[in-house]
Structure formats: structure tokens, C-alpha cells
Amino acid sequence: MDLLSLDHPRLKQNNFDLLRLLLAMTVCLVHAYELSGFEQLRGLAGMLSAQVAVQAFFVVSGFLIVMSYERSSSLTSYAGKRVRRIYPAYGAVILLCAISFVVVSRQPIQDYFSLVWLKYVVANLMFLNFWQPNLPGVFETNKLAAVNGALWTLKIEVMFYLAVPLFVYCFRKFPRLPLLILIYCLSVAYAELMTFAAVQTGVNFYERLGRQLPGQLSYFMAGAFLFYYLPFFERHVRYFVIAAVAVSLIHFQFALPLLQPFALAILVLFFGLFLYAGNFGKYGDFSYGVYILHFPVIQLLLNSGWFTGRPWYFLFSAASTTLIGSIFMWNVVEKRFLLRNSHYVGAVEPTEAKVPVKEPARL
Template sequence: MKIISPRLRQNNFDLIRLLLALAVCLLHAHELSGTSELGIIDTLLSGKIAIESFFVISGFLIFMSYEKSRSLSDYFEKRARRIYPAYVVSVALAAILLSSISERSLAEYFLSSEFVRYLGFNLGFLNFLQPDLPGVFTEHRLTAVNGALWTIKIEVMFYLSVPIIVWLCRRVGRVRVLLTLFIASTVYSLIMFHLHESTGRGMYFQLEKQLPGQLRFFIAGAAIYYLLPFFERHVKWLVLAAGIYFLVRLQFEVEALRPIALGIVVVFFALYNYVGNFCKFGDFSYGVYILHFPIVQTMIHFGAYQANAWLALLTTVVLTLCGAALMWHCVEKRWLLKNSHYVQAGKEKQGNRPDVSAAPR
């Protein structure tokens, strides 16, 4: 089912994703460095909300992408081209370049089983099985090379599940399927939270962060996409209700309503108050997300955050943005199909108006 809406032709999804990726970068800089000077970052930003917002946006855009795909193979090809080339480069670059700061010799480093395991597991989206490189960041608060990659495997699992979900929606009914998945995901998340609090075992906290628990945010984004005409007709009341929820949650949290409220707010800012065709410059959000963590870790290794936390943070952001721009122009853009809306967006420079609703991400 294709949703026709003029607002889908002009949206702020790319800009929002970039801002969310930068927020995660700032939060990781503070968390990994442990410098008290950067404590205000945790006060102003929330990594949890940033990640959940990413999942909402993915739910909205990936279901739209699937509905616009010519075939199942077309859908999977778009997903693979968008995600995997830059992912491979980021994993490989870290594995190669960080050999220069390893405590081990080059021979010990490249011939070690940890190095082989790192490449194998990380290239297969299983970074949790080997997050470290031999002799790298061993004295850090967290030794993982790229702790941000855990969300990528959740995205990939979601991509794989979308065709199944859409098939069920067409056979059983969209409302019934999406509501069932939303409720099941919320119940799973609440059970994991309860087990974590009652036993104190971190395993349950980690399990809650996986796809079953995060699926409700994807489903919230998908539901808004399918109900977009209703959303547009009642947007003022929906945003008001979401605002009330976020005020009330300061005193009383209703976990089941959070994905819905967050989805309303995110999609509202994406589709209303258009700020311009930001994607004509490229989509740097993915590069920022997959590159920032090892850059932060490397800055910590050289003592930059201990010397001057704010200057180190500024340097980290600049290096990350430069790396993301290079990743986009040298890797990501080259793998996109010609009908990608990022390719079409470049035509604006020649005076043509692109259809940015075509094949998002």
C-alpha cells in the first residue's frame, strides 16, 4: 500500500538523523572519557531517546521503502547497498589503522585469533562476540572498538522482518498485526525490565535492548506511515497529546505509550516546518554514527580529553564529520541505485526539483 502525501516529497528526516547521530557522538564522548567537564551533555541529551528515535524513523521509512520497491530482491538490494559497504569499510579501517596503537607487535596483532574473530564477527553484525582488538584500548573505561554497532544488527534484523510483517498484514489485517506486534514487544520489554530489577542481572538489561524489545519503536513508525492521512488530519491534537505525555511521564511513566508519543513527535518534526532539501549535500548521519566511537576512543588513547575536554570534543566532532563526508562521497554514494532520492536530490543543484519520497535510505 503506497501512501500518497505531498509532505513526503519534502521532509526533514535526513537532518533529524544527522542531529541524532551527533547527539549519540557527544554522549559517547562524555561516557567513554569520564570527564566531569562534559557532564552537561548528559543533562541536555538522552542517548536512549536518540536511539529510539532512530528506530521510529526506520520503521516509517523502511516500510515506505518496501511498499515502493518493485520486488523483494529490489527491496533487499536497496537495503544492502545502503548499509553494508560503509559498514564494511568502517570495520576494516578500524581493524587496520588501530594496529598502530596496539600494545602488540604488528605480526602478533594481525596473526592473532582476536583479530580474525573481530573481522569475522563484526562483518557479520555479531560485534558483541568480539568487540575488542588485540592490545587496543586495554586501559580504557570500555575496551570495545565500536560499541555503537550493536544497533546495526537490530536494524538488519528489522529489515529482514519487514517483508514477513507486510505479508501478514495483507493476509490477516494491518491493524491486527501491527497492534499484536506492538503489544508483544512491549510485554517482552516490561518482563526484561522486571527481571533485571528483581535479579540485578545485567543479562536481562541487554536482552531488553535487542529487537523484541525495540520492535515497538519500529512498529510505531510503521503505524504512523500507514495512518499518515489520519495523522495529518489530527496532527495538532496528536502532538498535544504527546506533549502532555512527556510532561506527565516526569511523575508517572507509562511505558506502553512512550513509542507512540515519541513517534508522533519525531514524525511531526520530520514532516512539518520544512527547513530545505538537506539531502542534496548527502546523508552524513550513517557515517557519523558508525565512525564516531573509534574516533572518541582514539582521542582518549592520546590523552586529549584529559588535557582539554572541550577542545577534544570539538576535535572529535570535526574529525567525525569529515570522516562521514568522505565515507559518503567515496563509499556510500557510489553504491546507491540511480533512483535513490539522494542521487535525485543532487539534481536540485541544476535547478530540478527531486522527488525525495522515492526509495528512502
Template sequence: MAHSNSFDAIRYYLAFIVVFAHFSILTGADNFRWFNTSGEAVSGFFILSGFVVYQSYMRNADTLLFCRKRLARILPPYVFIVMLCAVLGCVISNLPVSEYFSSSKLYRYLAANLCFLNFLGPELPGVFVDQPIHSVNGSLWTLKVELLLYATVPLVYHLSQKFGKKKTLIAVFIFSIMYKEGFLWLYENSGKEIYRIISYQFGGQLIYFYSGTALLLYFDWFERHIKPIFVSALLLYAMRSWIDVLDHISPFCFAVILVGIAFHTPKLNFIGRIPNVSYGIYLFHFPVIQCIVYSGMYDRMPNISLVLSVLITVALSFFSWYFIEKRFIVKKRT
């Protein structure tokens, strides 16, 4: 299998799609409505993880080492941003400092977010209360999904060893489709928003993650037939909005597009030689944009607000990489 790829370039692209989408949502900026595809970008991250993380486990099927590496990559910057927002929230809260730190809402936020149950405590006391969206960091919900997907890797790997990779992958895909369709059916028949939200959580993202894995496991076949497969995937993915049944295969089509680009755009490979701070960009951008909106800057200078949001986010991401993430990464990279 070829090792040279542009996965990092794609990660940056997906991260900035999420940034622009959230900038549009949080500011109400009509100019960026066409960027409002953050859900697809998030699923793209899961596809790349399915390829890379499963490959890591294949190289060394030591479950404890695997868990250690994955947690060391995810947890440090995640804990940092949760704690940073909790501490600095007092600066922009409309509550007195003493009341802020004695509020049960603060500790509910900390407990919920540190346990990856962000939906139980998305807000800080008195913070962003005059803005359309009060959440401190609406991006964090995906991290619990990411960890749950990682947790399935040893199980799926050993099942594929016992029953074969094709049967195992098909079973995973069927489960994921049934999960999503089941909760969407409940939503349509009850009108309860919670069912729609659950539909794109862990079970709904399994098909994206393991579409990436499928391309890894059948990579040689994929490379031999790359042109017809890639063109077909592009056409089917483009038509998914008009033909409902294509929605079930669109995750695999999306995976073909991303992995195909990753291994056939050598001019972008150089990006892999610089620190990959896309994870930091994903973690930091939401509260940064919220603070920009809180300051009133967007109302006065919308374009400068976007540039400043990006610059501050990138700066924080490099800080996180050099002073937090890099210190915890296990030496033997995967």
C-alpha cells in the same frame, strides 16, 4: 502524502546527540552528562527507519530488490569501518605488530563484527586497554537490530494485507511490550545484566520501528489532527519518567514528535539537498573519540578534543559517502 520533510535534519540531530553522549561516557566529561540520551536517539533512528523503509516496501513489494537496497545501504561503510579499525589498530596497540596480527583476538573481532555479533568480539588486542572502556566501536550493536527490523517488513506487510493493518500493528506492539517486560522481569529477579541488555535489543525496538510505520499508514488521519495529537504526545512523553504506565506508549509519542517535526519544519528541508552523512557520523565517531582519549589530548584540551572529534568524524563520514556509500546505492532511491 506530502513528500517534503526534514527527516535528514532530524537524522543529523540524533547522530550528534549520540556523538556527544559517547564523548561524555568515553571521556568522563561532566559538562556533557545532560547529553547522555544516546538510547533515545538510537530509538529515534528506528522510528524514522520504520516510516521510510516501510514506505519503500509499499512502493515496490519486491522482497529481493528490497533486501538488495537495504544491504547496499548498510553493509559497505559498516564493513569499511570494521576493517579499518582492525588494520589501524596495530598502530596504537601495546603489542608488537607481529604479535598483533597473529593474535586470535584480532580474528575473533573481525569474525564477530562482520557477522554483526559485536558483543562476541568488541575489543582488539592491546588496543585501548588503559582506558575505562576497551571497546573499539560501541555503536555497532544497533546495526544487527536495524537489519532484523528490515527483515520483518515483508512479513508484517503481507500479514497486514491478510489481517488488516490495525490488527497487525497491535499484535506487533503487544509482542514488543511483552518482550521488553519479560526480560526486565528476568533481570529484576535474577540480577543478571544480560537480561537487561537483551530487553532493548531487537524485540524491544520493534515498537519504535513500527510506531514510525503506524504514522505512515495513518498519515492522512495524523495530518488532519496534528495539533491535538502532537501536543498530547509532547505532554505524555514528558511525563513518562513519573508515570510508569506511560513507558508503554512513549515510543508512539516519540514517533509523533519526530514525524510531526519532520513534516512541519519546512525551513529545515534544505538539509535534504546535501549528502546525508548521518550514518557515517554514527559509524565513525566512537573509535575517533577513543583515539582522542588514547592520545591524551582530552586531559590537556577537553574543548578542542570535542571539536576535533566532531571534525574528524564528519570528514571521515563525507569520505565514506563519496568513495564508498554512493558507489553502492541502488540507482532508484527509496
């Protein structure tokens, strides 16, 4: 895509705000079942997939973050936008959990604020969530003791942010299409190698490695591909979508690892760029808050013991509390760190005023 194409109307009027919220709520609902173990909620895991939702997030990131870098006047400008968008709310959630969860800890207060507590704060503020996922005495009776097990994707997202300047430099220096295809294929090969190693050895560690970088890079690159070739995608969108639906249906029965990331990207970006549903961004961007808040909210509700034998009350409470918290997080923390020219600052209907191109969002 050349710079003139950055003014493409679909980049100004799209469904990305709504799409990200739906993906975040999908992850929330699936985790509500997985963490609670309520048999009545099993159908959620059958109808929805947190894994696919996360992959779709990476597709959207590939499209929007590459666009953000291409639109940025400098590396400093790009980095500033990324930090403003992801870190204030992230840091607020880490510190809020670390300080307030003393009230639900089974440890005395003097043992709670310990070296383990400090390790949790430092590790999680640095996106090293795997280093210390638990707080002293917190959620020990829950199915899983981790405070916020959804944050592993934020580490990958940050690594995407760091890698984009290098990727774009290479795309400008060398033929873009062969590089996109090469990186995509190498990512798929790595993920498949880790899956094979996990099956052969029975060690789940290899499967976890496959979910990290570069295993998720194929989804990001698929999103970047459709950004750079958006005019071509738009001209042939009908054929792209038909092929993507066919691949997705076959993938349910016979794994097509080489084609599935690109097929998912086509379907995700078709919804994001076509069938415009209105300027949802005028209400705010609550998806990030939903994503980083839902896990500790669910853990707190389960820890309370109030919902034993009442799965649907639990599900409603988890979803509504998370959504309310995300609205609060958006208005009190996230929005205050946005630049004045952000799409979300004073967002209006496109018919009332010229809407700036949306800044990319994070998970």
C-alpha cells in the same frame, strides 16, 4: 495507506535527512562524555539522551523501511536497496579499524594479526559485534576497550530489514490495525518483563536483553503505524502532538511504557514530516557515517592522551573529526553504491525539478 498515498507530498519534501544527522550527533556527544568521563561534559548527558536518539532512529526506520518495501517492485529489489545503503560503509569501517589500529595496539604486530583479530573481523562483518568487540591490545588503557560500541544497533536494524517482508505480508493478509497494535503491545510487554527480571535478580543481562529484539520493536511498529495511517495522522496532527507532549512530560516523572514509544514516534515524525526546513539531502546523507565512525574516533582521541584536562578541546575535536570523516565516507564509499534513481544522486531543490521519493535510510 494505499499505494496512491505513496505519492503523498510529505513523502517527497521532509526533514528526515536533517533529523537523522541531529540524532547521530546526539549519540556522538553523549558518548564523548560517557567514554571520557570528563566531569565538565556531564551536562551533555543531562540535556541529551543517546537512548532516546536510538529509539527515534528506530521510529524513522519503521516509517521509511516499510515505505521502501511497499514501493519496491520485488523482494530482490528491496533487499538490494538495503544492502547498498547499509553494508558498504559498515564493512569499510570494520576493515579500516581492524587494519589500521595495529599502530595503536600494545601488542607486537605478529600478535596483533592473530586468531582474535580474525574473530573480530568475521564477527563484526556479520553484525555479531558482541561476539568480539575488542582488538588485540587496542584501547586497553581507555575506560572501555571496545572498538565500536555503537554498532549493536546495526544488528537490530538488519533484523528489522529481514522482518519487514513478513510483517507486510501479514498486514496484507490479515487486518492491519489489530496486528500493528498486537506486535506493539507484545514488544512493550517483553521489554518490561526484562526490566522486571533485572530489578528482581540484580542481573544486568536481562536489561541488555530488553534492549534487543523484540524489545525495540515497539518503536519500529509505531513508525510503521504512522506510515500506513499518514492521512489520518495529518488530519489530526494537532491532537496527536498535544497528546504526545503530555505523555512525554508525564513519562519523565511516572513511567508510561505502553504509551512512550508511540508518543516519541509522533514527535519524531512530526518534525520529520512537517515544518519543512529545505532539501538537506542535496548536501548528502552524513548521518550514517557519523553514527558508525564516532565511537572509534572518540576512542582514538582518548587513547592519544592529548586531551587530558582539556575536555572542551576534546569534545570539539571528536565532533569535528567525526563529521569530516562522515563527509569523506559519504563521498568516497556510500554514494558510489547508490542506484541512479536514488534521492541523493544529483539531488536538487524541489522547486527546480521533481524530486523522487526518498529512499529510506539506515542508522
